[in-house]
Amino acid sequence: MNKPLPEPGAELEHFVSTAPFDPNSMALHVEQERAGMTTSQWRLMWWKLKRHRLAVVSLVFLAVMYIAIALAEFLAPYGLETRNLDAIYAPPQQVHLFHEGRFVGPFVYGRDMTLDMDTLRRVYVDNPDQVNPLRFFCRGDEYRFWNLVDADLHLFCPAEGADAFLLGTDRLGRDVLSRILYGARISLTIGLLGVAVSFVLGIIVGGLAGYHGGWIDTALTRVTEVLQSIPSIPLWMAMAAVIPITWSPILVYLCITLILGLLDWTGLARAVRSKLFSLREEDYVTAAQVMGAGSGRIIGRHLVPGFMSHLIASATLTIPSMILGETALSFLGLGLRPPITSWGILLTEARSVNVIAIYPWLLFPVIPVILVILAFNFLGDGLRDAADPYK
Template sequence: MIRLPPPGEPLPHSVSDAPFDPVADHAQDEGGKLAHASQIRVMWWKFRRHRVAVWSAVFLALMYLTAAFAEFLAPYDLHTRDTANIYAPPQQVRLFHDGRFIGPYVYARTMQLDMENLQRVYAEDRTRPEKLRFLCRGDEYLLWGQVAGDRHLVCPSQGGSAYFLGTDRLGRDILSRIIHGARISLTIGILGVAMSFVLGIVIGGLAGYYGGWIDAIVQRMIEVLQSIPSIPLWMALAAIMPVTWSPLLVYAGITIILGMLDWTGLARAVRSKLLALREEDYVQAAQILGARPRRIIARHLVPGFMSHLVASATLTIPGMILGETALSFLGLGLRPPVTSWGILLTEARSVNTLALYPWLLFPVIPVVLVILAFNFMGDGLRDAADPLR
């Protein structure tokens, strides 16, 4: 028989029936510090509950570290060509040879021309294992364009080859080009979001704080921009850039285009928040004390929902990465010798090429993984920034 407690006392419950709440558990363990914790700390406690978002953040951190040290991590230089291994398939890394452990290695390959199908046929030579070298000397490079070096994380054996994801039509290592292309594709999203972030806060802040005719003009401008399909608008603006521009200018132009066209959603979020907060007592008190509108917006209003803005910006980055990839794939974005994931995918536009060399589609894998990681991390940040969760 279950005995009920006297009226006014809570019902007992077992520890196993209590929901797991890291934020509440942390507050109990630390003596109730949740009430005195900063907004950033509370967001961090909530963010840790979203395991997928945490692992996505770790994955993205590794991707950006890879992009930062691309020269060291890539087995070959970006433009190194091997005419003896054109359209070579991926080589499998193995550990055991004839039942004996010899460490990471790949088999040597032989190549023959198939004159009937007009293609190269590669075959593994199982009698010639080629051990991989680590922290070895290879192609020379300039790390960040400043530091000269020739050390690589992994290299093929002397006189051998190590093409883990195959090669393209010029005999260039696809894995090395994917690693180098990450630097462009990942940074263009960050820089574009930084520009749209500033534009969204400034324009949305003015519309939400002042209202009236300023708000009406901003809203009509946002509606016009959002009514135009994104891809045709990107293509039209990208086509305006002169073909004589250097790769650096084209990179800056693509970044500006993506940043100037993706601020509308963020501006509307800022406007809606300011419309709700500008009538609060602390805002009116700041106005009575003579604070300028710029100070009120920057010091009192925007910090109150900065966590929501960060979450929104995180969800915007994937769209910019896809925009750069689409423009480069269509030949209207970045151009060689600059390499991005979109440029690498231009090799896979031909159906006949894909039928013979399917490994040319490997650059799409990091694009999909990065987009998913940003979306998962953005969901976690959005949940952490929501005070009702």
């Protein structure tokens, strides 16, 4: 028996009725409808980003990290170069709350040190008879906050006459936790400064190539392809090795930043070029040309702002490579140099396999490196999805 033909539109009604319900998508649609035609691209991008929970968590984590580098002197329990010759290569101390069943609050046990005459290693053993409570908002090592104000206030300090090395010490008896906090200021800011340099170069080179086309596009594209074909690490090493040893640490820091920025703009330039190829034929570009606007004004005021969200997402994904570049150069001894401290310089203490096997806590600086790189990658993925108009 032949079945009757469905009425027009019945298939569509059946598909709509059986389509899975997405509450997040519905909530986003309601917010967009309420905002009406006044909703900006940035607000739509924020609504989409909020749906990417891993990206939001990464954004919060990175915000906390950058706030922490602004307060590094306050958060660090010790000064950057404070040494304790009685605690060389001391292992991390565990924080306790209870002592013999009684609540004491955050404290660490004192330690007794002996020298192993067979291996000539220092052996540290907890002394349960010494209970050293941690002090909060206390007076400790003096420092010059942002090189402007003299202060000695710290978030937490060891008890009077005692020590508290939560992540252990290095070969000079310096607190690893304090040095990680100080090193974060260099490692995290060098990524932002480097991406600022590459951002400007990428927009200029990609904008000229994509807007003008012709021989300008051919020449700039060939230069970009040549730079992309050279392995990054050897090129960084070659340029970093040219830096004179006599330069001050600040000049070395600025030079490493410029090197990272000058060699990492090619991907952003290609993205800008491809976008401008599709936008330069639009009517509003033709109208701007008829009114006498120059190419610089058309690119900077009319074309680039239209896909700035995509550029920000691309720049966010570029920052991790610059942080890794600085860490690799400093680890190899070709990047930043003491007295400047970065995560890469801290990892130079763990270059030997024997040192890692005996003092594994010297690898702790690699943990914030991994967490920050993952956070930037997750945030970049979220921003890229949020900037996509087809999602």
